[in-house]
Amino acid sequence: MSSEPSLTENDQLAEETPVGPEQWVDRYGDALYRFALARLRNSIEAEDAVQETFLSAIAGQEQFTGAGSQRGWLLGILRRKVIDAMRLRSKKRDSETVETGHDPTALLFDEQGRWKPGSLPFVSPDDRLQSQELWQLVRSCLQQIAPAQADVFVLSVIEEMTAEQICEVLDISLSNLWVRLHRARLGLAKCVAAKWFRHDEEVSLP
């Protein structure tokens, strides 16, 4: 898993003085919500995760020694809640016995496994696409791919969990994990490319 996310200077100043639970919602609520929303991609579940984080934090308040920042401590709890929520989602998907994996390969490749012409525009490795807008774009594309694939992708890329850890959390096999990750990456690449280049053309019009 990734190390604790780095904080801006302002935040660090604010972090020096831990506040009581009654002020948590105002001070940390939005940031924690964004953190959860970026991972869970569902506002209701993200809200639930934040609320449960606060409640768990109250129950385990003694465990906060004050050694790290209060926000980091809450983030640690939230991260576990987010993973719990994903585990629950995965279980629910299983129990519904409906396979939710949409396969984008058919859109990109022909029957012999060759790229279909024009399936992806050419993208060079330069950084001209980098921006806040791109992040929004990626986020909306994450919403569009199958949730079972997006979950695996989020755990691997954002949470930087190892394949084995993800398999354990979601209770899936390693081969299933690779299939989902592959499909997630293809689906995202297709979606981002389509949206970005359409967007690009619009912008460049006089």
Next chain:
Amino acid sequence: MNDLQASELIAKSLSGELSELEREELSRHLERTPEAQSLANLSVLIQKTLRDSSDVVLNDQVNDSDARLSSVSKERMRRSIRAAQRASLSQRPASQLQVAQTETTYYRGSTDELVDDSRQSESRFTLLRKIGQGGLGTVWLARDERLRRNVALKELNSQAAESQKLWQRFTREAEITGHLEHPNVVPLYLSGVNPETGLPFYAMRFLGKQTLADAIREYHVVRKGSADDPIHLHRLLNAFLDVCQAIAFAHSRGVIHRDLKPENVALDNFGQVLVLDWGLAKLDSDGELATRLSLAGNLQSDSVAQTLDGDVVGTPLYMAPEQAAGDMSQLDERTDVYGLGAILFAILTGNAPHENSYRSASGQSRLKDVLDRIVNSETPLPRDSNPAIPRDLESICLRAMSKERFVRHASAQELASEVESWIAGRHRLQTRYEAMRLIGRDLKSRLCVQIRQLAVTAQFMVELPPIRGLQELSPPASPRPSMDSDHQPVDEECAPEEHTPQTPEFNLWKERLSSVLRALAKTNATLYALSYSRLCDERICELVRIERSLHDVANIRALPQSRLRRSTANIFHKTTMEQFPGECHIDFDLSVVGLIRIVAGVPVFDPQTEEPFGLVWAEAEIGRLAGPELEATQNKHTVYLIDDKGHVLYSNKPSSQTEIALADAEISRWPEIAQALAETGEYTESDREYYATRLTLPHNKNSIRIVLQVSS
């Protein structure tokens, strides 16, 4: 490596899992394939963007309105934090602490404008925990503090509340539920608006979290674990009858549910069954409720019936074709009959009827694909997923799920009574089937004993002194002239005197043998004939044969010389001659239709030369061997005895056939019966029509398949 495989490697490499070899192969591929380069570049970019954004997310300067908690949510969180703090301070026992994890109270607020609903001022609920979440509302387990009981409380989601349509739908759901007073429709206790959030809610009976879907899943796990107990199916079917009754009641009030599925049926362990979720229900404009409900007029618009995003996964799995076609004007009671049939399908198979369509559909147009398939493809057959389903139950299910509405049961009530009669009839059928099974087993053991007896008789005959006496007086076998001569007709009968010298001494032995064999036949009423024959040059010459009269069983006579058999030896004779001394060979004699016999033969050897001389055999008519058991079946069952080649050796069906009947022509399920008998030696079925077992004859040479069929 093709492009698809290369894309897999690209995906894998971004998680740092490539071997040296794979890496080299991939870089070669990347050099020559621009699309692969694009995919790799895009993927790196996406990954980098996401990782970098971890910081942005935490930065409060993000200017994104939907990335903040709403003030309603914030207030709710503050309240639950305060409640949790109070709970932790008052040092309540741990169990209560957990329950109090989220606490919201509905009470009369201090602002006067909220007092317009008198019911609110009297009620007070504590939300304990979330038990369900749908596109429309959230269901909580709540405590009614006034009556001190647990209730289920459904509250409209704040997002859904922004849509006028959904708000109306929620309110109408409450109204319809409240008006359907039936033991199997969830009772509504109270509905109102939460003054703190302004969101509508209603409280209803809480039965527990278990739904029919859980019970079905459980049953099929147990069933597949080979612990299938009919009582489990019986319980599910009883619950199903309750659902039918609730729906029949709703129909009588002009309400159509339209979203029937096992998830919408709550169960408990005490046989209570409640139909939930009347959110998609449609009001018949002439129905009783339509005139009484305040919102009825606004909501005849069928757009409400369109599934919400959140429900998309569940609902189409049980959807009727006319619903999938979007043909809203066609929806009526029989749409619910289809839904009930679909629930019955799930009970029988453990799967939703359209689950396979759902699995095989793909792509973003998945929902559309599934709906198309529901409309255009044939209704799935329950027995395809579970062949153990009784056929008559399957046909009830298939009728309810007919694509044509006019074929379906006309009402939920009619469907219920069909299932009910099936349950009632099953006990009768079961008893009858068990009795038939016993007869089948008795028949098998009787045949086994009788055939063994037949073999013992033949073995006894070989040891009789007259057998030896006749053999010693017989002239030595003279080699026949070679067969290649055209002048020698092959079928020429052997001259009687050639093998049977008409000396007084020879006739005396014949007389003696006849009287011993007659006596033997008298002691065993199942015997049809006993014979002693000489075999020379592949031809059979009967020396002595006694036979029971077909018309008068007490009449046992020795056949005169002129009627004795002289013919080419058949397979039975030849195989018997190949046996070791004293060993018995058993076969069927199909030469006379209507008088099919089991024959047991033992070879006779010349004691001096130790060369085979001839054989003795005992014949019994197959129908008589199983006498008492066949009588026990009377007219209740049809019995078939069938050999390995599928010839019907015996059947108690009245017939006047001139040829031996074949099993596949007589028995509709013969292929599956034959296969089961070959594999396990016994065949039983859930339809309770056929039972079959198999009796293997010595040396596995042949067998008798005993098939019983319940007469209709």
